[in-house]
Amino acid sequence: MKQSLSKIESAFLEEISQVSDADKIEEIRVSYLGRKAGQLTVLLRGLKDLSIEEKKLIGPAANLLRQKIESTLTEALQKAGSSAVPEFDLSLPGKISQDKSLGHLHPITQINRELIRIFQSMGFQVLEGPELDNDYYNFEGLNFPFDHPARDIQDTFFIDSKITREEPRDFTRNDWVMRTQTSNMQVRVLEQAEPPVRCIIPGRVFRNEAIDATHEHTFYQLEGFVVDENINIGQLVWTLKEIFRQIFKQEVKLRLRPGFFPFVEPGYEVDMFCVFCGGSDVSCKVCKGLGWVEMLGAGMIHPNVLAAAGYDAGRYTGFAFGIGTGRLAMLKYNIPDYRLYMQGDLRFLEQF
Numbered sequence: 001m002k003q004s005l006s007k008i009e010s011a012f013l014e015e016i017s018q019v020s021d022a023d024k025i026e027e028i029r030v031s032y033l034g035r036k037a038g039q040l041t042v043l044l045r046g047l048k049d050l051s052i053e054e055k056k057l058i059g060p061a062a063n064l065l066r067q068k069i070e071s072t073l074t075e076a077l078q079k080a081g082s083s084a085v086p087e088f089d090l091s092l093p094g095k096i097s098q099d100k101s102l103g104h105l106h107p108i109t110q111i112n113r114e115l116i117r118i119f120q121s122m123g124f125q126v127l128e129g130p131e132l133d134n135d136y137y138n139f140e141g142l143n144f145p146f147d148h149p150a151r152d153i154q155d156t157f158f159i160d161s162k163i164t165r166e167e168p169r170d171f172t173r174n175d176w177v178m179r180t181q182t183s184n185m186q187v188r189v190l191e192q193a194e195p196p197v198r199c200i201i202p203g204r205v206f207r208n209e210a211i212d213a214t215h216e217h218t219f220y221q222l223e224g225f226v227v228d229e230n231i232n233i234g235q236l237v238w239t240l241k242e243i244f245r246q247i248f249k250q251e252v253k254l255r256l257r258p259g260f261f262p263f264v265e266p267g268y269e270v271d272m273f274c275v276f277c278g279g280s281d282v283s284c285k286v287c288k289g290l291g292w293v294e295m296l297g298a299g300m301i302h303p304n305v306l307a308a309a310g311y312d313a314g315r316y317t318g319f320a321f322g323i324g325t326g327r328l329a330m331l332k333y334n335i336p337d338y339r340l341y342m343q344g345d346l347r348f349l350e351q352f
Contacts, residue, residue, distance in 0.1 A: 002058065005065055008032065008039050012069055022080045029073050033066070040066055104349045108220050108341060111247075111329040112202050115222055118246045122239070124224065125199040129185035131206070132159065134167070135175035141187035141308040142263040156180055157206050168192070178206035182223035183263060183322060186301070190309030195316050196228035202325065213337045220325045225301060227311075227318030233266075236298060236319035240270060243323075244295070247332060248275045255292065264299025264320055271295060286331060293331070296323045 015028050032039050044062055047055055105113075116126055139151060150156065157178040168191060185201045202222040209215050226235070237254060244252045253273035261267040271292040277284040279291025287293050298321035306316060326338060333352065335341075340348050 002061065004043055005058075005061055008043065009065055009068070011039075013072070016072055016076055019076070020080055022077060025073060025076050025080060032069055040069065104352050106341070106349065107329045107333050107335065107352045108326055110352060111325050111332065112220070112222070114247065115243070115323070115325065115328075116200070116202065118243055119200045119224065122242070123198055127185060127189065127199050127201050129179070129182060129188065129201050129203060131179055131204060132163070132176060133179045133184045134163075134171050135173060135177055136169075136171050137187055138177050138179050138181070138184045141305065142183055143302050143304040143308075144262045148262060150180065155207055155209070157208055180207050181205055181322060182221045183320070185223060186225055186263065186305060186320065187309050190227060190306070190311065195311075195318075196226075197318070198226045200224040211339060213339065214327075216326070216338050216342065218342075219338070222323045222325050223320070224323070225318055225320035227301065227306070227316050229316060231300075231317045231319055233300060233319070236300075236321065239319075240296075240298065240321065244272055247328070250275055254295075256298075259297055259299070261297055261299060263302050263305050264297075265302045267297065267299035269294060269296075270298050270321070285334070285336070295328075296321055298322070 012028070012032055015031075016025070019025055019028065030038065033041060035041060040062070044066075047059060047062070050058060120126065139148070144150060159176040159178070161176075162174060163176045168188070182201045182203045182205060189199060189201075190197065200222055201224075203220070204218060205221050206218055209217055211217060224239075226239075233256075237256070241252055241254055244254070252275060255271045255273075256268040257271065259267045259269035272295045273279065274284060274287035274291055274293055276286045277289070279287060279289065282289030298319065301318040301320050303313065306318070307313060326341060329335060330338065
């Protein structure tokens with residue numbers, strides 16, 4: 001077998017000395033080191049049939065020859081102008097040719113990331129919640145009476161199938177829905193957390209609605225709430241003003257109108273003074289010259305919701321708000337039709 005190794009070495013050195021083309025060098029590599037029928041590879045497979053003493057002699061010599069062949073092949077490739085080792089830093093970003101285009105973040109993704117950054121800078125925790133949830137967390141725990149119109153099948157996607165999964169509480173009824181609001185996390189979070197609590201829950205929600213330029217059956221919300229001792233409406237207003245100031249890059253004016261939401265008391269519809277025309281342009285696509293734009297619903301968390309979470313009556317207060325992130329993106333980026341979000345049209349996405 002030693003003679004075989006010597007013959008392989010001599011033949012290899014003779015062949016490699018006569019070529020300078022990268023393709024020919026690759027052919028020689030396959031001829032000697034190929035996995036299936038390489039000459040040295042076949043010889044190494046025969047080591048298993050040798051005695052222990054022969055293996056001790058032949059094994060190291062065969063490995064040395066393999067290393068020699070590999071290093072000689074590398075040198076030959078380098079001389080041929082095709083280095084086996086890349087001459088560039090693989091950790092550097094790739095070069096994009098002019099005929100290639102990069103992808104684009106969806107505008108809702110962009111507005112979500114911006115909101116998360118702003119809220120985190122204010123000390124809010126970012127959480128996620130289940131899109132399929134029990135009626136208790138989506139409605140009952142949020143102080144929705146059983147006869148409230150939002151429970152009607154025209155607004156909510158009810159699930160007929162029996163759902164079995166581990167939950168922090170035993171439900172009195174096995175009623176499951178696709179969540180209609182990210183508020184379904186309010187009681188879930190407060191059951192497990194001790195005040196002070198500051199968190200936001202961005203996510204997808206579902207409502208059985210007709211689709212048009214301003215409505216979708218699947219859309220995006222961001223729920224936020226704060227619970228602690230002595231929380232008041234002034235803190236809610238300041239928080240919302242700061243959020244919109246950073247989103248629209250200018251100071252904003254807000255007004256609160258009375259509004260009814262079962263899980264807050266008092267509840268408000270929050271309007272923002274138009275940052276696009278200042279209420280002076282009747283052709284303004286945002287406010288139509290009226291000056292005020294409805295932005296979200298908010299209010300002080302209803303005592304019944306705090307009670308459902310197990311909090312002592314009168315000890316804590318809190319505020320909550322829900323932002324439609326899709327509609328916020330429509331305002332910021334001047335998007336005329338909500339349906340554009342879901343069409344996957346690259347002509348639309350490439351604008352962002």
